Structures are given as structure tokens and as C-alpha cells.
Amino acid sequence: MKGVMRFGKKGKLSPRYIGPYRIAKRIGNVAYELELPQELAAVHSDNLSYEEIPVQILDLQVRRLRTKDVASVKVLWRNRFVEEAT
Numbered sequence: 001m002k003g004v005m006r007f008g009k010k011g012k013l014s015p016r017y018i019g020p021y022r023i024a025k026r027i028g029n030v031a032y033e034l035e036l037p038q039e040l041a042a043v044h045s046d047n048l049s050y051e052e053i054p055v056q057i058l059d060l061q062v063r064r065l066r067t068k069d070v071a072s073v074k075v076l077w078r079n080r081f082v083e084e085a086t
Contacts, residue, residue: 053078058085 021034059074076085 058082 024033024035054075055078056076058076061072063070074085
């Protein structure tokens with residue numbers, strides 16, 4: 001995180017929190033939509049999460065512990081390379 005630009009200032013004295021701003025609406029118990037000024041228009045509220053979908057099982061190992069067997073499965077995910085399989 002060293003040297004990362006945060007809202008126009010960089011380095012040791014960059015602000016961690018900005019605001020206060022008016023609350024436009026309440027979304028959840030601790031989630032709010034804020035009325036941001038124009039200089040923060042580049043900060044977007046898009047949902048950048050996505051669902052990982054398994055494509056293929058690459059490897060299966062069964063490790064024997066004292067009283068039980070533990071299976072480990074290596075899965076190839078969609079939109080990932082083989083090297084990034086988990």
C-alpha cells in the first residue's frame with residue numbers, strides 16, 4: 001500500500017476517511033448510499049463480485065489421519081488458468 005494514491009493525496013499523510021456526507025438512503029443494517037461530491041465521481045458503487053464456477057476436478061488425494069480419512073480436491077475454476085487451480 002506504500003505510495004498508493006488515496007483521494008488526491010499520497011504518502012504518509014493521506015486520509016483514511018473522507019467526509020462527512022449526507023446519507024441518501026439506508027441499504028442495510030450498516031450499509032448506506034451517500035451523496036458524494038463531483039470530485040469523487042470516479043468512485044463507483046458497482047457490484048464487482050462474481051460467482052466462481054467449478055469446471056473440472058484435477059486431482060484427488062485422501063489423507064489418512066488416526067481415525068478418519070480427509071479428502072483434498074484440486075478444482076479448476078472457470079476464467080482461471082490451470083496454475084491458479086485450488
